[in-house]
Every structure is written in C-alpha cells, then in structure tokens.
Amino acid sequence: MPTDFGLRLDWLGGAPGTEPLTSASLAGSVQVGPWTVQLDLDGARPIVNPVAGVVALLHGHLYGTAVETLPALYRQYGAALGMHLEGAYALLILDVRDGRISVFTDRTGSHKLYAAHDGDHAALATRADWAGFQPRPLDPAGVAAYLATGNMFGGLTLHRGVRALPRASVTDLERTRLTSREYWTVEPGPLGGGVSPDQTQELAELLRAAVARRVPSSAHEVHLSLSGGYDSRGLLSLLSGSGPSLQTFSYALGDQARGSDTSVAARLARQYGAQHTVIDAYGGDLLGTVRHNAQWGQGVTHFCDEADAWAQLDTLHPTDVFTGEQPFELCTHPLKTVPEQLKNHHLTGFSPLAWLQGRIPAHTYATLRDAWQTELDVITARTLRWEHPAQRDLMLMLDQHLPHVLLPWRERYAGHAARVHTPFLDTQVLDFLGRVPLDALADKALFRAALTHLDPHLLNVPIAASQGYEPDWNAELIRQQDEVQASVALEPSRLDDLLSPELMLGLLQGLRTPSRKASLKGNLRSHLGRLRRTPLGTRLLGIPALRIGQVDHATFLMRLLTLREADQIVTSRPVPASRPHLGRPEIPQGTSYSAPAGD
Known part of the structure; x- marks a missing residue:
C-alpha cells in the first residue's frame, strides 16, 4: 500500500x-x-x-x-x-x-x-518520478544501464542527479x-564446510520464526504469489495453518503445460488446501503494459512481463501479499572471471547493444557507453574487495541483485495494492548468512535442506520446468506495429535526442516472425542449455561458460518505450517553483561515501 x-x-x-x-x-x-x-x-x-x-x-x-x-x-x-x-x-x-x-x-x-542535492537546495522522495525533483535532464548512465541490462544498478535513475x-x-x-x-554488513562465511545438520535445523527455525513474526501484523486473509519453484512453495508450507486464511495466485498466458509454473502452483495449492487464483499475465494491449511498467516502475524497475496481472490483482482486494525472495542462492560453480561474476547478476557493460554502432551518431554511442561503464567500474571496484568468486557472488546479490533487480518489483508492482512481506529476508536470517559456509549456499543447498527439514512432503509436486507466462514481445510488436508507430510519432520524448524516433521505427519495421525452423532451433538450443547446466551435463561436458549475449531488437524496443513513457509522465506534471538547476552530484558507492553537490 x-x-x-x-x-x-x-x-x-x-x-x-x-x-x-x-x-x-x-x-x-x-x-x-x-x-x-x-x-x-x-x-x-x-x-x-x-x-x-x-x-x-x-x-x-x-x-x-x-x-x-x-x-x-x-x-x-x-x-x-x-x-x-x-x-x-x-x-x-x-x-x-x-x-x-x-x-x-x-x-x-x-x-x-531517492535524493538529489544541488547545494542550497535538496529533495528527498520515495518515488523516482516525484515532480519535486524536476526540472532535470536525462542521465545517460541511467538510460544506458536500463537499455543494456534492464535494470538501474547502483541506485541510478532516469534523471541526472537523482539517486536511490x-x-x-x-x-x-x-x-x-x-x-x-x-x-x-555481512562478512561472507568460510569457503568450505558444506551443509551441516545443525545449521539446517538452525535455519529452519529462523525461517519459521520469520514467518510467524509477520503473520500477526497481517489481516485475517493473506495472499501468496506462488510459483513452481522452491522459494514460494516453502513459504506456502510455512503459511499453511498459521492462522490467517491463505489465498494463492499465479499468472498464466495461454494453455499451460503440466510442468509450467502455473500448473505446478495450482497442484501445490491443492496439496496445502489453499484457494488458488490464476491471473492473466498479459491482456493483449502492448502499450497498456508499457504504461503499467512506466507508472509503477517509474523507469527504475526491471520490465515486468506480467504487469497486467498485478493490475488485476486489485480485483482480489488484497491487503497483505507474501513473496519468497531469499539470499541463499549462489552459483553452483564459482565463476572464475569478473565479467562472468557480474553477468551472473545481469551486470554487463554496453556490449549487449554493440549493434547500435552505426545506427546512432558515434558521439551519442560513446556518451551512453562511457557513462554506464563509469558506473559499472565503481560497482566492480567494490566487488573486487573480495578475493574469492563465491564471496563476490554473495555481495553482488546483496548489493545489486536484491535491491535493484528483484525487490523493486515487490515494492512497486505488488506494493501498489497491498503490504508486501518477504520473511526470508528477515534480519536474523540475514545475520545467519555470515556463519554459513559459502559452498552450502551454492544452488540453494542449505536453504532447500532447511525447507525439507520443516516439511518432508515439500517436493511431492515436482519443481516447475518452465514459466508459461512470458509474452512474445517480438510477435506483439509486429501485431501492434501501427499503434506503436503512432505512439512514437505523436508523443515526442526527450529521449529522442539520444535515440531518434527514426531508429525506433526502423527497428520496429525490421522485426520478423521467426520461421518454424528457426523457432525449433531456438527451442532446441534452450533445452540443451538447460541440460548443459544440470549436474549430469556438467559432469559430462564440464562447467559451461557464462556468455554475454546481445539484447534483441524487441527487448530493446520494449525497454525504450517504457523509458519514454516514464519520462513523459514526469515532464507532463506541473513543475514546482523554479530553482537553480546544478550539475549531477557524483555519488561514489562504498561502505561510506559522500556525495558532493553539483558544480
């Protein structure tokens, strides 16, 4: 709320x-x-x-x-x-x-x-798009970060000088x-030691207590965002019989395979006696989904494919929503190189958009690339304080992945309608992290052991094999090309100075429906990739490299449409009384930092 x-x-x-x-x-x-x-x-x-x-x-x-x-x-x-x-x-x-x-x-x-400091004038707000921050120019680092990675890492926003x-x-x-x-802060625990029975039992009790701490503050009925993985099913087990009436929900798009998130979630709800609701992930209006992302995500939140589902959540009249985010998941095999360690948490440079070279002016490309790289260098330097890859993995999750990828979804998409509870991020649970051997965090080993210790029947329903609610944005952009073209042409944006409408329209008109052969090849590659990362695949073929791929044109367009809409929301509001606008405050990231005023 x-x-x-x-x-x-x-x-x-x-x-x-x-x-x-x-x-x-x-x-x-x-x-x-x-x-x-x-x-x-x-x-x-x-x-x-x-x-x-x-x-x-x-x-x-x-x-x-x-x-x-x-x-x-x-x-x-x-x-x-x-x-x-x-x-x-x-x-x-x-x-x-x-x-x-x-x-x-x-x-x-x-x-x-969010904060902005211009010497004798400052502003603080809980929304990145608050009118009191304006007027401000766009921040090329924020624009580049969002387009290349889909996230605003390091507290960046769309507007210069405004930081989380x-x-x-x-x-x-x-x-x-x-x-x-x-x-x-948490000091990463010892490198080795594995999953011990004592720590399994300790974590199990901490998780039970964390849920119990949150239930009394909830209403007589709570809602659980339920998928087919470990995290939310563990929460489902802990919430069952805890007092409040339990309602679960998941999202779907089209017919669901037996192993999809939605199908598995429905079976889990039946196992634990919860009433389950399936919500349409996407209603068919691409620009409407973009508007939901801009209004709730404010240009600082990872694009939410299922934004329409969160809009429909209002019809359930929730007051309290529980979600299963947790800090116990490190890479199964420590990644050896720094780029791999960063990529594992969606942190890349501007290289996923290298195809923009030659499509936009050289100085614009360099401005976007260099602005984001400067921010990424700061994050990298903080990460390199830790020597071992597993230590870096843990700190990147705490410093970047949780606060800038996962939790903004919860704060803004679920939080627009209800209080959001994340018991697996309880203070005592987080303090426990520093005592856990890092190898026990690989692939959620300790977390899974604690959940099955609490409930031996937790895995009676197999883990989901697919999501089943992701729209095909390439196909949707082609289907709604006229509406998108009209929106770009009729609604000018300040982003046009960096990425012109002609670029957008050219990319839009160049989208093609993949041939049946290409689709089958892509599906096969995806299945082989998942198999490659299983224990059997790793034993047979070795540890797979984590490659940095390109952002496809459809994903780029959806991100850019969202940023345009988010900036238009801000610039369409009345601007407060005029104040001198100064330069961008530099905010170094670290254990302690000082952010000087603009020049």
Whole structure:
C-alpha cells in the first residue's frame, strides 16, 4: 500500500526556528536546523513527537515496533536506530530539536528513498518520478544501464542527479553533500564446510520464526504469489495453518503445460488446501503494459512481463501479499572471471547493444557507453574487495541483485495494492548468512535442506520446468506495429535526442516472425542449455561458460518505450517553483561515501 512522500529542502542558515512542533505546523513549512522543509504527503502519515522534537516518516512497514514510538526510539538510539528495527522500510527522521535530517534504509534496500542535492537546495522522495525533483535532464548512465541490462544498478535513475540511497545505511543531509554510512554488513562465511545438520535445523527455525513474526501484523486473509519453484512453495508450507486464511495466485498466458509454473502452483495449492487464483499475465494491449511498467516502475524497475496481472490483482482486494525472495542462492560453480561474476547478476557493460554502432551518431554511442561503464567500474571496484568468486557472488546479490533487480518489483508492482512481506529476508536470517559456509549456499543447498527439514512432503509436486507466462514481445510488436508507430510519432520524448524516433521505427519495421525452423532451433538450443547446466551435463561436458549475449531488437524496443513513457509522465506534471538547476552530484558507492553537490 502506498506510503509515499516527498520533501523540498532549502538552506537558509541561521539559528533553528522556535515555533512549537505540532502536526498542524507540518502543513506549511518547518525549519529543521538551517533547512526549511516542505512536505508533500501521498499516503504517508507523519509521526510527530513534540517532546522529543522529532518527526518520523515511514515508507514501508515494521514488525514488533509501533510506528508511534519511532521518534522516541530515534532519540534513544540515534544513528544506531536501524540496528533495532525489523521490517521493510525507508525511514526519514526530521530532528527539529538538534537540526538534523537523516534517512535509514533497511538491510536489503527493499524500499527506496531517492535524493538529489544541488547545494542550497535538496529533495528527498520515495518515488523516482516525484515532480519535486524536476526540472532535470536525462542521465545517460541511467538510460544506458536500463537499455543494456534492464535494470538501474547502483541506485541510478532516469534523471541526472537523482539517486536511490544505499541499503543498510544511515544518510545525513549536509549543506554540500549527502553522507551515508553502513550500519550493518555481512562478512561472507568460510569457503568450505558444506551443509551441516545443525545449521539446517538452525535455519529452519529462523525461517519459521520469520514467518510467524509477520503473520500477526497481517489481516485475517493473506495472499501468496506462488510459483513452481522452491522459494514460494516453502513459504506456502510455512503459511499453511498459521492462522490467517491463505489465498494463492499465479499468472498464466495461454494453455499451460503440466510442468509450467502455473500448473505446478495450482497442484501445490491443492496439496496445502489453499484457494488458488490464476491471473492473466498479459491482456493483449502492448502499450497498456508499457504504461503499467512506466507508472509503477517509474523507469527504475526491471520490465515486468506480467504487469497486467498485478493490475488485476486489485480485483482480489488484497491487503497483505507474501513473496519468497531469499539470499541463499549462489552459483553452483564459482565463476572464475569478473565479467562472468557480474553477468551472473545481469551486470554487463554496453556490449549487449554493440549493434547500435552505426545506427546512432558515434558521439551519442560513446556518451551512453562511457557513462554506464563509469558506473559499472565503481560497482566492480567494490566487488573486487573480495578475493574469492563465491564471496563476490554473495555481495553482488546483496548489493545489486536484491535491491535493484528483484525487490523493486515487490515494492512497486505488488506494493501498489497491498503490504508486501518477504520473511526470508528477515534480519536474523540475514545475520545467519555470515556463519554459513559459502559452498552450502551454492544452488540453494542449505536453504532447500532447511525447507525439507520443516516439511518432508515439500517436493511431492515436482519443481516447475518452465514459466508459461512470458509474452512474445517480438510477435506483439509486429501485431501492434501501427499503434506503436503512432505512439512514437505523436508523443515526442526527450529521449529522442539520444535515440531518434527514426531508429525506433526502423527497428520496429525490421522485426520478423521467426520461421518454424528457426523457432525449433531456438527451442532446441534452450533445452540443451538447460541440460548443459544440470549436474549430469556438467559432469559430462564440464562447467559451461557464462556468455554475454546481445539484447534483441524487441527487448530493446520494449525497454525504450517504457523509458519514454516514464519520462513523459514526469515532464507532463506541473513543475514546482523554479530553482537553480546544478550539475549531477557524483555519488561514489562504498561502505561510506559522500556525495558532493553539483558544480
């Protein structure tokens, strides 16, 4: 459920104001030390404690802590507050008494707070497309990252100078910079040791307790996003008989094979006595799906093929949705090269779009390539702090994959309609990671052992062999070519200066339906690839290399259409009172960083 807010901040200097702190005083502007703060509330409810002199704004939700106590808890723990909170959140603190503005993010970055700092003016918001960030030019690094990888890694956004604050950190607003410090980190455990019975039982109890912690805060009925894999079925088992009525749902597209996610999910629901609903993943309106992705994803979230399903979820009137994201999955075989280690988490340079050379001006190609490569170099340098490939794999998952690939889906697509609970990312579960031998995390070995320890019947229904809900965007772009062409022609975008409408229309008109022979060849290659990565295939043929492929034209077009729509949403809104726009703040990534103001 939305708990959004934004703040405009102006540096005035001088002594703090003397006006009494009340809820009514927040309706205008409030002075916090040398800053004048104007709040824009969109679902969030300020918690005001006049005695403590603190205002708290929570984006997300907590477990075991009443939100009304947050000002007092901040006064008690100060910068260590994050260590004492369990939940999925980004928390803003206005310390009116001491003149400090701070932001706390949870350990996995499940809920974002975006920031822009231009010297004497700053802005903070829970939405990357908040109008208070504008006017700002496009960020070529963000554009390039999204088009090449499908994600906004490192906290990038579509607009220059707007960044997501890092996970597991407390960030203080100063006159010239935002300063972030990690309050929590996990040191990767020993390299070897395997799956032990003691750790299997310990993790099993931690998972059980994590689910139990979240059930009391839920309504009388909870919904579970159920697939045919390990993670959500483990959650299904733990939620069964936990108290609330359990409703499961999955998405489908067309007829389903017996081994598809949807078919397996329905069988699992029957096994555990849950009522199951199948939702259409795609309603047939390509531009409508693009709009859903732009409105909810805000240009910072991986394109969601099943966005239409999340729109239909509203008809189920959910209040609480459980999902099975977990941190216990490392590559089965440690990847030896840094490019492979990065690619395993969808991090590539601009090479998947090398085919753009010659199709766009050389200086534009170089600008996009170099801007994203600079950001990727920062992420790579942080990764190289760890020597062993398995250590790097774990830290890339925590620093990049969870906060910038998986969890934004949950925050924005499921979160637009309900509270989202991810119990396998519980604080105690995450702390446990540092005690686990890294080889026990390969292929979810320890996690699978813990789930089957809790429920020996967990695998009575076989693991799904396919998803079964992915639209064929190449075919859909061909089928709806006229509508897409009209949209591109009639709705100019600032992205046209980087990637022209003529490029888009040329790619669109050049799409072709694969021949039957090519389709069969592609399916065969896909099946052989999956077989190649099985234990038998690895034993016979060795460890397969992880290759960096090209982004196909249809995928590129869907990503670019989404970015165009996301930017149009922003630029169509009324711009707040004019402020000087300065350059892009550089935000180095690391355990501690300072982001200077623009030039």
